Amino acid sequence: MQIINYADEERRQEDNRKLWDKVTAYFRSRSLWMLHYCTGCGAMELPPIMTSRWDIERFGIVPMATPRQADILLLTGYASTNTMKRIIRTYEQMPEPKWVIAFGSCTVNGGMYWDSYNTVNNVGEYIPIDITIAGCMPRPEAILDTMVKLMNMVKSGDAKAFQKYKDNYGYYKANQDKLFARTAPVLESASLKYVHNETEGSEQ
Amino acid sequence: MVVINIILYSLFAILVGLIFMGIGRKVSARMHLRYGPPFYQSILDIFKLMSRKSFTHNFVMDLGMVMALAGLLGTMLYVPIAGHSAFISNSNIIVIMYLMAIGSLGMAMAVTASGNPNATIGISRALTMMLGYEIPFFIIVLGLIISNNSSSISVIAASQAGSIWNWNIWHMPLGYIAMEITLQAMMGEKPFDAMIAPAEVASGPMVELSGKYLGLGLLTHAVSIFVETGLMVNFFFGGGSNPIDFVIKQLGIYLIAVIFDNIFPRYKIEQAVKFLWIFPTGIAVVQLLLLAF
């Protein structure tokens, strides 16, 4: 699957953005609403940044109840297969423009769950990520820093992952199908031994 | 000329409402021991919401949200702002009460059109709450009307002109207390915010609103803040001698509501209605009887 290289194209676009776009980008960057969805254990560091100590509302970032209202989707930590399905549905329900922040090492390469049968290794294969934060789990300062970085990216028009999703939908869809639309067992061992149990079950 | 006036007044109300919301957020942040967003945050939010893409389920959603804002703007135009208003009218209270219902109707229509049960539950709660607060509110208004023998807000506001001691808050303190509680419910602040309870029905009516629909919803809310606090100023605080005085009084009233909002959890809807029908209504009835006999 061909992936369009955005780096150059965006830089070219940067110059001839209209004033109106610049203004909207500024407003958008100052009012990022994040979806209140704790997908993994990284969500534990969200309450501190939202509350008194770090107070992310200073930047206009507030949690929102439903994907319809939100601008940012936070993937807080590992995404299990079940969660990934819900994340994709949630992401597709969000109106554009929308951004995704991936938290923690486990969203990049699986982290300590790299060999688990139920967690996705690289979240970026299924939905486009704008920024990834390293660490397990990332410290609030890191999250805050990322948020500010995202704000700057939005302001300068660099955060265009949602565009990437639209343009390369085939690639993402194929990966998603590989994960969810399984019709047969993956490993050979399954066909040998699991059948027995099924018939056993129906006899009861 | 009247059209230009109407537009200017509408923009003024929207702006004031939005800045109030921002200040309200700042004040709640301070109560939470936080720094809080800038006071113009709500304006940024509105701009962002209006400029982004949004989803609609059918034309009723569009119609409803436009109707909601139009209704509230229409209501706002009937509220005299320190004796000024966009056009010459009698600013009849009953008209205002019924005009405000357009806002609720539009909102209710728009969100139930999405077909999300969460939204519908929210609307059923909002309407129940409306029945809850209209009763005490109307009894208080009735007291004012009876004592002034006019259902015009301008007359009520003008009757309090002169000294600070002419304000109705001193003449009918019980009515003021009842109104303060009722206002909390009218503005949908806690403990009477069962309709938008995020933890229960995922923000209720707002659940399916995206982009500009939510933006229009927020604008409606901003105007409703302006209208409700404006009514309060006209009823009990002498209506203000100039627009700045008026807005400062409104802000004071709004901040009281915000402070209460931050120290109470929410009632269940039936508890809220029961509360509203017992305490504020009881107080208002006592006040009404004192005025009438």
Next chain:
Amino acid sequence: MNITELLKDLNSRGLEAEKICDGEIKVIANKDNFITHLHYLQSINYEHLANINGVDYIDENEFEVVYQIYSYTDKIHIIFKVRIPREKPVIQSIVDLWEQAQFYEREVHEFYGIHFEGNKDLSPLFLEDWMDLPPLRKDFDTERFSEIVMGSMRNGGKK
């Protein structure tokens, strides 16, 4: 009842009971009549079922279903073990004794493929559309699975 009395009592009922440490014993029961023993234990105030878990003894070609039982009065924890053959992983359900067992049994069923006779609802609880071997069996290779489906790489792909 203290721990020695309990051991004696259980042994006299034909169970292999053995002390692990203070306040903790393990008991091995037969798959045919373990329910009567659990019934008995429950009647002598072993009322807390902490967990049910499976162990896959693949070398011995057996599954072990372990019931963690505790008495609030005696303060003794019993690791109550029942072995069943791997070819025919069927065991009786104890839903009638402890209500929460239905969920523990569903979990064991999902992760080991052990069938609990008498548990009405053994539908999957955690995994969606799972078609492979039950994952906690020793012969399920999670790394291989992850490699094929999620494209995982050892050491992050570095040799």
Next chain:
Amino acid sequence: MNIMLMLLVVPLITAFLTMAILKHQKTVWTIFLAVSGYLSYALFTMYGKWDLSWSIELGFKMFGKNVVLSLINSPLGWFFAFFASLTTLLIAMFSIAYNDEKHDSKTAPIWLLLIFSNIGIFFAKDWLMFFIMWEAMSTTAYFIIAHGKEISAKAAKFYLSISLIGTSTLLLGIILVSRLSQTFDIGVSIDSLVKLFSTNYSAALLYIGLFITTFLIKSAIFPFYMWPSKAYAESPDDFTPFLSTVMSKYGVYGLILFILPILAKSDLPMFGKISQPAYMLAVLGAITSVLATILAIFQTDMKKLFAYSSVANVGYIVMGLATMSVVGIQGALFHSVNHMIFKTAIFLSLAAVIYRTGERDMHKLGGLVYKMPLTFLVYLLAIISAAGIPPLSGFTSKWLIVQALMAQKMLFVVVAMIFASTGAFMYLLRCLASVFLGQLPDKYKDIKEAPLLMAIPMTILMLLTLAIGVIPGIITKPIDAVLTGMGYNVEPSSWTTVHTALAKSDLNLTYLFYVFMVACVISLIMYLISGKQEKIDQIDNYTAGENPLEWDTTPDRFNFAYGFYQPFKQMFNPMLDLISFERWMSSFGRIVERASSALSLLYTRSEGAILMLYIGIAILIIGGMM
């Protein structure tokens, strides 16, 4: 021929004519439409000609005079008759489309008889005419409600048994009053009752009490507010609007015709600013509207819901009347017309829904806006009007009534009024949300918009409610005539402004509409300049991240409509037991029912027997008088 007589004769003759060709349904209903068109036109031409009358002397004497059956074109009667026939005209148009093979109720001839009695009631000059027509109306309505269905027949019997009480009290009242005034003339009897009030207060109270009972029963005012929920719900869907809007006004008409002048002219003990009997009436109206509102909120059947809504609206009208002030009566009359218009629009749009879906329970419907947008729009404007929201017509009349109540310092009555009209908002929106909005169930995926013949009357009604809302003069001008005819001194009302008794409280409705439109434009501009919207499927909803289809959640199972106000209802549960008169009313009704069913067996077999009944009753009454 005398035009007054024509008004009576045309429907009567066509009634028998259509009976002969009952098999050709379309023709029958077209004739029905033509007759109602003729009546509306004739009535329209009669406006201002207040000296039209017709009378016939019967061949026997009573009280030393020849007994006369007479009609007169009074402004009050004209007012009700004209708007009633206008409503009928629109319903008739709807009925042509509605009564196809599947929904045929074969009620056109009887309905024509009902219209005949309708005209008679509104133009009757003497009690004899009034009673005959009243009785005819009650009986014919029974047949239409029954319309050959088991369940409807039951409801109809219930209705008939309640009506029987009404007619018997009316008969008793007429006998007593005629004896007192030595004539059947209504005008004279008013004066004699006024005289009686100054001499024998309690006797006079008893006399008017008999009449009031009749009128309250007909208008379903407390304590008789239960029967509409049965009768309205089970009657033919196209007849329900007539039943609810026109027939509920007979009681109101009676009150204005007979009770109000007596109360106004007599010297009565006062309570605050108004007389005690009037206050009692206001309280009854208040109780009715509050109870009916509460009951309407909890209905699941949409026709029952609006049956209670009608009761509540008649409650408002009675409240307005009871103020005895110009503004109040103006409001009451205005609301009578408004109620005819918006309630007809509501019932017609619901009939269109029932016509297409065959379902009456609100929770089984949903999302019909996708399929029937015009019906939705009609319903929407109708409920905006019904909820009394400006700039539509319902607001004006409610506003007038509220202003009148406040001016008369009827404090708790006006609070009840506000309660009822806010509660109205709740049930009106419930039906909107459950029937037209929400998720469209799979089985209604391929229904169509209402047919053209249904759409036309609905659209006319929609425009009418808007026009009256913006230019209230359309109604207030005729009301001026009515009020003048009743002896009130009124200034001619303006086209745009409505006046009240309170200081500085007049309201210019055209201006209000204008302001609202400007606000709409501002709001629309905001909507248009903001970002683009994308239309998405109805099931593409926030479901907490889940795919609803994985949990077998089809649109049918994703629609909150049942138990809409359940938490609110739980507050009222203990009270609902108390106010549910239905139990004792129905047990009472059953006794009467049994008696009446024996009687009804005689004539349910064929429609022609109605005439026999008429004649029999007329002879009975006149014989009783002798």
Next chain:
Amino acid sequence: MNFDSYTLTKIAKNDKYTTYDLFFGPNHPGMNGNFGYVLDMVGTEINNVRINAGQLHRGFEKLMERRGWVQNLTLVPRICVMDPDPNEVTYCMAVEKIMNVEIPERAKYLRTITLEMSRLTSLLISIGGAGASLGLYTIMHWTMADRDKVLDMFEWLTGGRVYHIYNIPGGVRRDTPKGFLEKLYETMEYLESRLPDYDSLLFENPIIHKRLKGLGPVTKEEARKTGLSGPNLRASGNALDIRKDAPYAAYSELEFDIITQEEGDAFARALQMRLEYEQAIDLIKQAIKKMPEGDVHANLGNLGMLKVNPGEAYAKVESSKGEFGYYIVSKGEKKPYRVSVRGPSLPAGFLWATKHLPKMKIDDVAVWMGTFGICAPDFDK
């Protein structure tokens, strides 16, 4: 007229259009954690509930069989994010039981301190969360701010804010930094001074009383029989606490009483959390005062190459949510043969959900979860 609320379930059975599905979680503001219930509703009342778990399933038990004894220490705290230390301690205790190792006295006290600090952080979230689910966000902000004070102490002691991996088989990783205990004592005093504020805002609030009293009652016997543990068990009147019944760490040397409530309803559970929070502060203070000097870990050789002799053991710890139990089977290899985790939330989250939620109003679900302290990852594993 039909009195539908009287026979809602009957109506739901006869008329399929009366019911509808409402998705409560995973992406729902009222849900704590990535977990969900699919509610079958009649009106605003719940008719039936389907459990939607597994969103956090990572296969810990499988992964632990593939990793070394000490490597597993990085996995275990992730089983319960809110309250990670009990997992570490339980795992270590199970290993120590099999190896038959006695840990040094000071290590015992340090374990006690970390456990209780962890309990504080978890209870602060629970209390704040219970408030937030009723719309009282102020208390949420306050508790989170105070929780950060505890997290700072954790950071000083262990280097990590949320996951500490401080406890290792044989004791704790390292001794306290200089001045740590004094600062911790001060922090505890600060936390204690905040309690009146919480009380006046949350526990003495009449609306809270109105909302919580009588909600989701659990009787004394039911609580014991259905496997509830921790605060939920004690809120129903059972004076049972693992810290007393099977003392571990230094609990046998500290003075404390088992706090119980009688009512067993949501308010009792919330109050129980509040009282145990106070008790935890007191326990930390006691532990600081009684802290002996000495080693902080027993010598087990090179921990990276740790081999555990064959055997099996079940160890359990009283966490802020209840009993955390680890059943470990060792075959004498570098890796455990089987680790089975008993999370405390399953009885409440699954069994009591099916018992309590039907007939409950949608209004109460979030706060019902909040007072039960349901933590999804510990049953999803």
